[in-house]
Amino acid sequence: MAPGCAEDRGRPRGPARGRGSGGTRLRRGGGEGWPSRRTDGGGRARPRGQGPCVPRDPTAARPRASGNGLPVRLGARDRARARHRRSTCRCQGTGARPSLTPARRRRALQRGTGALGSAGGAVQAPRSSARAPGARAGRSAGHGGSGPSPPGSPRGTSGPQLHRSPAERRPRGTLGRRGPSSVAGPVYSFGPFRLEAHERRLLRDGSVVPLPGKAFDTLVLLVEGAGSLQRQQDLIDRLWPDTFVEPNNLQYNVSLIRRVLERTDGVELQTVRGQGYRLVAEVAREGALAPARPVDGAAQRNYVCKAQDGTRLAYARLGDGPPMVKAANWLSHLELDWRFEVWRHWLDLFSRRHTLVRYDARGNGLSDWAPPELSFERFVSDLGTVFDAAGVQRAPLVGLSQGASVAVAYAARHPERVSALVLIGGCARGWRAKNKPKLTRAFEAMMVLMRQGWGGRNAAFRQIFTTTFFPEASQELAEEFNELQRLTTTPDNAADLLSALGDIDIREELGRVSVPTLVLHSRDDAVVPMKDGLELASGIAGARFVPLESRNHVVLPTEPAWARFSQEIETFLAQEALS
Template identity: 35%
Template structure:
């Protein structure tokens, strides 16, 4: 184990900690930090980094720079300060903070963090569907509604989703599930509609004996959460609605900021499940245009392994016809609406509809074009801070 600047990196357990708290970083960033720490202040050339981190593959300077920036962010450094990681222009990089090893001092192991583990079980829903759900974290309950697409096991290892799961489970017992048709849940989608997906949410809440709890819902999970809040108002302590909509794409009037349903279905049918398909890559770029190559690879893998091409297309057709516009004024739960201002999948106009029609809802606009929040964005911290503040407020009754 190496320690430096309030950070520690453990190659055996593949853990990176800052201020004795577990920090999730991409594997390449972990390897980069490990190389720098092992050199203990000596210069590491770009060629050495490429050989060790990228196994000798050809990578651009921009890719190396992106990983260095991510490493600096993880250790609490900046490209301007360079107080920990220094760039030696034209040569390479140095970790200039003092580095010690476990052999040189007694290292206190951090307590096992329940955020770092998950337990998967199953609940029975309508249409005889078996819904896989997971519990992680520690504290009062928080339910993350299942969405298109998810996979409890793949998400747990994903560089796209894991940071969000850790953030939501930091102060809460996080319950999340794979909606029917995807992941570890039943794959049948015969005769299902919005209320069937609401049944899945209720089944998970019932299985865990959750009577009154806040909900975090993203994208098409938003109308599911809204419908649940209408049917069971006494069970919903509050709603965090991220990147959602009230009226599905197939039902909305065509506008310049909306993607036609036929385009989405065309991309799915043309290349779903095919390795290195340009159609899947193009589809993924709609959701996370600013993802790193590693994040994009993780996102594509999750999609192709969690659902069949037929179910992917069928789910989109079902989801794009969700409509909760008429019930928005009846929602009584405290509500926080968060939306990226340049979201290409669900336009920000839909976020404003939710915030304006749900009584007393708070609206937060993020400066981002990613439908799925990415931890390297400045908007990420604001989203997490707003969510945590809202959850604390509804618990204390201050919202």
């Protein structure tokens, strides 16, 4: 039965929410909570408003009387309630479903369902806003407006609750967010948490933990860089690449993350005052054979040494076991490489059973950005400096891209220091040494453009390099590599490094290499054609050449070629260790 109908007459109600002017709590009398009188504390009727008297029964015109025989004149709130009661009573006999009781309405709202009918039916509203009976335009019912809520309705609603179906409703804060991505993305586990980056979902013991957009992005960067210091400005540059923001925006995101991570054993978010943040946790990447990150800041040890001409060179040790040295390649960064998908699995592969010694070439990364000279001969001598500074007497040597040429030259000149060679995507001649006018003009034009557009926030120019290096990369990985290139060096250094690579010519030194050599090359490499890799392998006695079914210059762990790539390297290094 609808509230306020004649059959509910005389039903007592509890105290009203307001108070009279005399401080006495107002009482509701009559059917289903509609007031029949108001008093000032002394039993005398206290008229409110100038509206007409409202009869209890819509069919009767007799006004209600107060205790002293005078009619009660009701205010705006009471008149609106009376209009709602009359409209509800008119529903009887028409087939329309009456309103719910207050308790059932509250339970339905708490469940968040659209089933608000009294007999299991649903009252749904169209997508356009619908005003409930008794609510006036421009004022919010339940907040002092002229259209009050019926008894038992939630605060801020008016009239019978009209709800959209679950399919029509959109949760607050989604802003049209897309559904689950069809692309398999990285999934990280640390402590009781599971972070699904592409799904933009954080779980704790299987339950979803809400985290706003930028705070979620901040957590992803911290998890990917777990164990190492994430500098404040680097985080800001990655979170807001095209916008100037104050540091307190990042600090607010970090404070939200702290609330999520607090009181969790084995997970700690540290603040390095004036520098940045470090997430200390054992982070495992789903499907990986080893932790996706160093578990603490001591996993990678960074050092500095000086080259023969005084240039500062930064190098690092990673992993445990016999030493293995990696020659520097195009644009590396000891601290940032761990953050990016393109290098993370490489570092894990080479440090799994060895102590990997790697360094940043002069002019980029943590090494000196203002060296007196950038040349191929300096690259070779810098490799020897790192051998000496790290205390490596003899070890396998890995070279990727330009690093392959540097590794070959060093092995030919210092055979007593190198026990084996692993050459990936390398060449024997640079673009200038090939003496092809069309190729030379293309690279010279590229260097001019690099000096103008390399360091800008707009990644359109760097995207040219990224697409050439990784034609099959996902959009996310391409954006990561664009950003890595920008953060690794200056526009002038990038152009000078590219120019120095054009002078490479080690054809005469290939025949002097006398150590076991493994050469791997992507079949459809657009940066260094496979024929250059064949030229490199054919010049070294006993070298084994392995073509990889890939178009990427750097093999990615998400492509089928990665399985053979990693297997060939591990098998070769194991055989070298036994010899």
